[in-house]
Amino acid sequence: MRKNLPQFEQERAEKLSEIGGYLRQSREGRSLSLEEISAKTMIPVRTLRAIEGGDLKQLPEPVYVHGFIRRFADSLGLKGVDVAGEFPTTMAMTRSHRRFPWLGLRLTQPRPMHLYLLYIAVIVVAVNGLSRLIEDSAPATVNTANLYEEPLPVEKSGPVPDQVQQPSSAKAPSRPNGTDKVAPPRPASKPVASQPERSQRSVEVSLTFKEQSWVRIVTDGRMAFEGMMQEGAQRSWSADEQVVVRAGNAGGVLVALNGGEAKALGAPGDVEEVTFELNNPSAALPPTVLGSVTTTASVIRD
Structure with a gap:
């Protein structure tokens, strides 16, 4: 056990160096100073500097260092639990973490500004399309209502002229018994009289x-x-x-x-x-x- 202790300390120092370098890179990418991080996390500046430098001698017990790393990563918008989980506090943790999973952590870094602009443009286009769809559907319902109402008088006025024309056609054969010249004017006068009857x-x-x-x-x-x-x-x-x-x-x-x-x-x-x-x-x-x-x-x- 004692022979493995120096190796364990060496692996812990290497992990801290990798984690510290990653946190320093993330902090500088956000243009934040150690003083600003210290104000957010209530961690002394010398402790933050020791974490970024991978200096175990300037840090307290590994359990406390684990908590400092988590708070440090959270203040940068990273997943503090995942980052702190890479720092081994016991020898068993070094067996399952031979390599630092940079790929998973880098996915949480801020995205370029042009992606956010693209998202905003997509949202604006979607809202405009939805508003136009609503405006186009509104007059369509009014037109269907008008089409439903207008046929009513047309259907009802149709049977009336049929009733008027039938008497005129029935009376037309009775006119040849008299003069042929009298027959044409009378059928012409009856449609005129049928209009007030219709109303x-x-x-x-x-x-x-x-x-x-x-x-x-x-x-x-x-x-x-x-x-x-x-x-x-x-x-x-x-x-x-x-x-x-x-x-x-x-x-x-x-x-x-x-x-x-x-x-x-x-x-x-x-x-x-x-x-x-x-x-x-x-x-x-x-x-x-x-x-x-x-x-x-x-x-x-x-």
Whole structure:
């Protein structure tokens, strides 16, 4: 045992010299002085200098040196536990650490500045791409809502001309019994008369927004629109039987029925709901829709 002691001390000194050189190189690479390291670690400057120089004679017991190396490495941003683990405090440690693993320790050194700039550029590009993706997807949802709402009046206006044209085609054969010259003008006059009938057989509600307001539109029991409308916007909805309008700021919404006079839906800031129905031939549109939470208006049908 005594014969191996000098060899053990020599190996310990070699390890300390390697560790000290590595710590000195890391410290100088960060432009730090021993005084600054001493202020961070509370280790005397002479002890730090002895560690970097591999001078065991100027250092205390190996157990304390092990702790000093760990704190020294931590102050440089290194893994102090790994660095201090390379310093043998017992003879058994020298058997398993013949070479200092420089490769693993050098991986913890600071990376060049250009790598950090590259990381920042990648982050900026990713954020810009995400923001553009969100902006592009926002108007797409509005367009799909408009496409869903617009076909409603087109589908409902289609059957009406068919009903008008069928009587005209049925009446056309009855005209040859009279004069042939009288037949052409009358079919030409009937499509003109069919246009007011078409407007009177549906409910069309037009909204003009003097102020910003939330609004919900239900046509014939189906949700047609729900959302926030900005000041100055104008929208129209039509239905066969019923249109229900509910607004969060009734005073900022003007409503017109079938192209009639526009009137305020209610008082400013009030939540109002108005139902326009086509089910009572004897009823007429009230002069105003103010003063009630739920109001029912009917359109005159010939």
